[in-house]
Amino acid sequence: xxxxxxxxxxxxxxxxxxxxxxxxxxxxxxxxxxxxxxxxxxxxxxxxxxxxxxxxxxxxxxxxxxxxxxxxxxxxxxxxxxxxxxxxxxxxxxxxxxxxxxxxxxxxxxxxxxxxxxxxxxxxxxxxxxxxxxxxxxxxxxxxxxxxxxxxxxxxxxxxxxxxxxxxxxxxxxxxxxxxxxxxxxxxxxxxxxxxxxxxxxxxxxxxxxxxxxxxxxxxxxxxxxxxxxxxxxxxxxxxxxxxxxxxxxxx
Amino acid sequence: xxxxxxxxxxxxxxxxxxxxxxxxxxxxxxxxxxxxxxxxxxxxxxxxxxxxxxxxxxxxxxxxxxxxxxxxxxxxxxxxxxxxxxxxxxxxxxxxxxxxxxxxxxxxxxxxxxxxxxxxxxxxxxxxxxxxxxxxxxxxxxxxxxxxxxxxxxxxxxxxxxxxxxxxxxxxxxxxxxxxxxxxxxxxxxxxxxxxxxxxxxxxxxxxxxxxxxxxxxxxxxxxxxxxxxxxxxxxxxxxxxxxxxxxxxxxxxxxxxxxxxxxxxxxxxxxxxxxxxxxxxxxxxxxxxxxxxxxxxxxxxxxxxxxxxxxxxxxxxxxxxxxxxxxxxxxxxxxxxxxxxxxxxxxxxxxxxxxxxxxxxxxxxxxxxxxxxxxxxxxxx
Numbered sequence: 233x234x235x236x237x238x239x240x241x242x243x244x245x246x247x248x249x250x251x252x253x254x255x256x257x258x259x260x261x262x263x264x265x266x267x268x269x270x271x272x273x274x275x276x277x278x279x280x281x282x283x284x285x286x287x288x289x290x291x292x293x294x295x296x297x298x299x300x301x302x303x304x305x306x307x308x309x310x311x312x313x314x315x316x317x318x319x320x321x322x323x324x325x326x327x328x329x330x331x332x333x334x335x336x337x338x339x340x341x342x343x344x345x346x347x348x349x350x351x352x353x354x355x356x357x358x359x360x361x362x363x364x365x366x367x368x369x370x371x372x373x374x375x376x377x378x379x380x381x382x383x384x385x386x387x388x389x390x391x392x393x394x395x396x397x398x399x400x401x402x403x404x405x406x407x408x409x410x411x412x413x414x415x416x417x418x419x420x421x422x423x424x425x426x427x428x429x430x431x432x433x434x435x436x437x438x439x440x441x442x443x444x445x446x447x448x449x450x451x452x453x454x455x456x457x458x459x460x461x462x463x464x465x466x467x468x469x470x471x472x473x474x475x476x477x478x479x480x481x482x483x484x
Numbered sequence: 485x486x487x488x489x490x491x492x493x494x495x496x497x498x499x500x501x502x503x504x505x506x507x508x509x510x511x512x513x514x515x516x517x518x519x520x521x522x523x524x525x526x527x528x529x530x531x532x533x534x535x536x537x538x539x540x541x542x543x544x545x546x547x548x549x550x551x552x553x554x555x556x557x558x559x560x561x562x563x564x565x566x567x568x569x570x571x572x573x574x575x576x577x578x579x580x581x582x583x584x585x586x587x588x589x590x591x592x593x594x595x596x597x598x599x600x601x602x603x604x605x606x607x608x609x610x611x612x613x614x615x616x617x618x619x620x621x622x623x624x625x626x627x628x629x630x631x632x633x634x635x636x637x638x639x640x641x642x643x644x645x646x647x648x649x650x651x652x653x654x655x656x657x658x659x660x661x662x663x664x665x666x667x668x669x670x671x672x673x674x675x676x677x678x679x680x681x682x683x684x685x686x687x688x689x690x691x692x693x694x695x696x697x698x699x700x701x702x703x704x705x706x707x708x709x710x711x712x713x714x715x716x717x718x719x720x721x722x723x724x725x726x727x728x729x730x731x732x733x734x735x736x737x738x739x740x741x742x743x744x745x746x747x748x749x750x751x752x753x754x755x756x757x758x759x760x761x762x763x764x765x766x767x768x769x770x771x772x773x774x775x776x777x778x779x780x781x782x783x784x785x786x787x788x789x790x791x792x793x794x795x796x797x798x799x800x801x802x803x804x805x806x807x808x809x810x811x812x813x814x815x816x817x818x819x820x821x822x823x824x825x826x827x828x829x830x831x832x833x834x835x836x837x838x839x840x841x842x843x844x845x846x847x848x849x850x851x852x853x854x855x856x857x858x859x860x861x862x863x864x865x866x
Contacts, residue, residue, distance in 0.1 A: 287689075290693055291692075291693065292689060292692045292693060311695075311697070312695045312696070312697075313695075315693065315694065315695035315696075316695045318693065319693075320689075320690075320693040322689065324686055324689065325686065325689055325690055326685055326686030326687050326689075326690065327687065327690060328495075328499070328687055328690075329685070330498075330499055330502045330503070331498070335498075339491075339494075339495060340694075342491050342494075343488075343491055343694040343695070343696070344694070344695060345487075345695070387690075
């Protein structure tokens, strides 16, 4: 299984200071490949184009140009098949508060066409793995942030996807809730899943990513393993490497 | 495809039923209908049965003859005899309900148009007409002409069915117009909640990652909102029928008026309700999904809410009748067809044209919505 992104771009319209409509590139000519069992980090400051890129890969936004290829299949060819293989989780993703955890998980199984007998077994396994027995039948609106994060992870697991698209998934979370996500990422990598992981926490990425693409102002400015990037920029961490790549300025 | 629509529908219905506001909009708004019917019936009945003492104080600037006084007494006029200036002052102080001045053979009724003056004027006209007839009779007798031969020189017989009871017709029309309002109100809340509300709560992004076509999401949402408005519409219809049934026995204004809908008319009313529910649900979803927040969507939907019942009110005021063209105009056609249904004068062509016009609007709205859900506009709205 392989995810191939080629010359992907996305433009939006905005009104400039002269109150004229102008086109700007949220993402410009992005190309990379993600392999099985790989955690691909997408790093960059706010406004670098990470969220737009991941939304396009998740099929939420339509690209203006370029292609997204999931193991030889594009969205134009079979949108449903691709979406069945993806789990998308972002820091902004919210879940249905009026449902209980169990109702949400069964709803997700239905949405992903997981057969009833498989769904029941899988939900049991996920509930045990993420230790959710205590609040399985509680309404989501009554859960703590950490419990809610576990439910969010659980909903990503129900259809056993091949690709995880995680956009700033640890953003704003406390250290315990962040660790739940990071543990989950490591486990899924060990199961051979492909994980796209965007963050602006460079240290976090350095610890868990196999491969990294650095973005700034909608463009890829560097690609490689964390050690390759550090070596080529002659720095000791990805944070310094990033500043080195954008010209030494801290004004990204 | 059907499976996916069913899943979205199940999700939407579950959310709607668990949301107290959506549920109350769906079920409580129709309960206003019995209040409207009974309230208006009581008001009109009170007007019709107003005691004569409320409007029989009439001023005169002349001393009438004994014959005139006797006639006034028989009709129920309570006369006040004063000078014009004094009568004018008394009228302004509401001490009298009207005043009459006489100049030779000309009698002038003075007053400002209002409900009491209208009733008082009617009383005075009745008195003057009786007095005029009396004078004519005496004149003819003095000239040795048989009054009956002159007065009844023409025999006019009426073979025209009695004009429709104005009050009953007014209440029935407004009760049916209220069904349109109730459906609109019922569609507005769930449409806002399922689009802008979902966006505001952050669950729209989750929904868009599920393996389903935009079309299925829209149809699922559309059917759930339509269901809510249909429940309101049908409940309202039932309450209109029941309210009129009971009001018919309770109030004299409905005497000799057939308030009951035939089964066929009831079926037509259901058809109008279903068509309107689909139309308003589609429009509400289309408008609300362009908003980023619940509050913004509600503000955006306000003009649509007014638009839904203004044409109907104008149609009543102008006494418009359904035509081929009117049957094609959304909003106006539903109200006019409701009037036809209550009058028992439904034209099948008009009904068909109303359905066709609804389908055309819904198809256009759907195409726009699908386009919107495919683009980033659905997430960012700008």
